Amino acid sequence: MPEQLPGRLAQDGYLLLRGALPAAQVRAARLAVLAQLASVGEIAEPLDAAVATGHSRRAELHPDLGHFWRSVCEAPALRALSHGPAMAAVADAVLGVPSEPFDFLWLRTMVEGRASPLHIDHVYMNRGTEHLVTAWIPLGDVPLAAGPLVVVEGSHRWEDLAARYRGIDVDRDGLPGSFPEDALSLARQRGARLLTADFRTGDLLVFGMFTLHGSFDNRLGGGRVRLSCDVRWQKAGKPRDDRWFGDPPSGHGGTGYGGMNGAQPLGAAYLAR
Numbered sequence: 652m653p654e655q656l657p658g659r660l661a662q663d664g665y666l667l668l669r670g671a672l673p674a675a676q677v678r679a680a681r682l683a684v685l686a687q688l689a690s691v692g693e694i695a696e697p698l699d700a701a702v703a704t705g706h707s708r709r710a711e712l713h714p715d716l717g718h719f720w721r722s723v724c725e726a727p728a729l730r731a732l733s734h735g736p737a738m739a740a741v742a743d744a745v746l747g748v749p750s751e752p753f754d755f756l757w758l759r760t761m762v763e764g765r766a767s768p769l770h771i772d773h774v775y776m777n778r779g780t781e782h783l784v785t786a787w788i789p790l791g792d793v794p795l796a797a798g799p800l801v802v803v804e805g806s807h808r809w810e811d812l813a814a815r816y817r818g819i820d821v822d823r824d825g826l827p828g829s830f831p832e833d834a835l836s837l838a839r840q841r842g843a844r845l846l847t848a849d850f851r852t853g854d855l856l857v858f859g860m861f862t863l864h865g866s867f868d869n870r871l872g873g874g875r876v877r878l879s880c881d882v883r884w885q886k887a888g889k890p891r892d893d894r895w896f897g898d899p900p901s902g903h904g905g906t907g908y909g910g911m912n913g914a915q916p917l918g919a920a921y922l923a924r
């Protein structure tokens with residue numbers, strides 16, 4: 652029931668919405684990303700298997716790595732999903748009013764062994780309204796072995812966390828946004844559970860700015876890459892964090908898309924792990 656979503660989000664800190672996005676659109680977005688990575692020699696045929704070659708011609712073919720990464724993140728098939736009507740309908744329902752997306756999109760190409768450290772999103776995007784959510788969109792099936800997103804249960808209600816981080820801005824304050832603790836020891840220390848799922852094509856995870864999260868590491872094997880994107884939606888007409896809007900958005904310290912891990916050649920990341 653769409654009208655129950657704001658209450659459920661406030662209660663649980665996250666919403667796992669199975670099959671919320673059209674599977675065909677997710678597949679089209681996945682293939683568009685993989686085709687661009689294959690064009691620089693980073694992904695082998697058949698594309699859909701998402702196997703890294705361990706090599707890259709990205710820097711040679713596209714010396715402006717930020718420009719290349721922007722073109723991948725702005726691929727029409729990806730935007731049709733992340734910024735399209737199905738996603739908008741979910742965001743409107745979750746926020747309870749008409750919503751609008753950030754222009755900036757965080758595309759994740761997680762090679763074998765890679766994970767995202769624990770963090771809250773507030774410290775990265777708090778210069779505009781507080782009324783915003785993150786939508787984490789798996790680009791295809793993301794089973795447990797692929798290292799899906801992990802939420803620390805109940806962390807959105809941890810008052811000490813909010814007191815410590817509210818108003819902190821990673822760019823202005825020069826602090827690392829991520830937590831040094833690994834997810835397991837933190838969860839044990841706090842007596843909290845780590846929540847994740849076997850994500851299927853079309854599933855969607857939505858969460859708030861104070862929900863502690865990260866991802867498990869990619870253990871798919873065979874060089875397979877985990878693909879997902881995250882995009883933020885906020886109440887329409889509210890103040891914006893100017894880093895994430897614009898053509899192109901300026902991003903952290905004006906680095907735009909070039910500041911993302913994903914902007915670095917996949918082959919290099921794969922070999923360096």
Ligand SMILES: O=C(O)CCC(=O)C(=O)O
Binds near residue numbers: 766785786787865
């Ligand atoms: O996909 C990931 O590994 C991390 C995503 C994330 O941190 C987010 O959606 O805020």
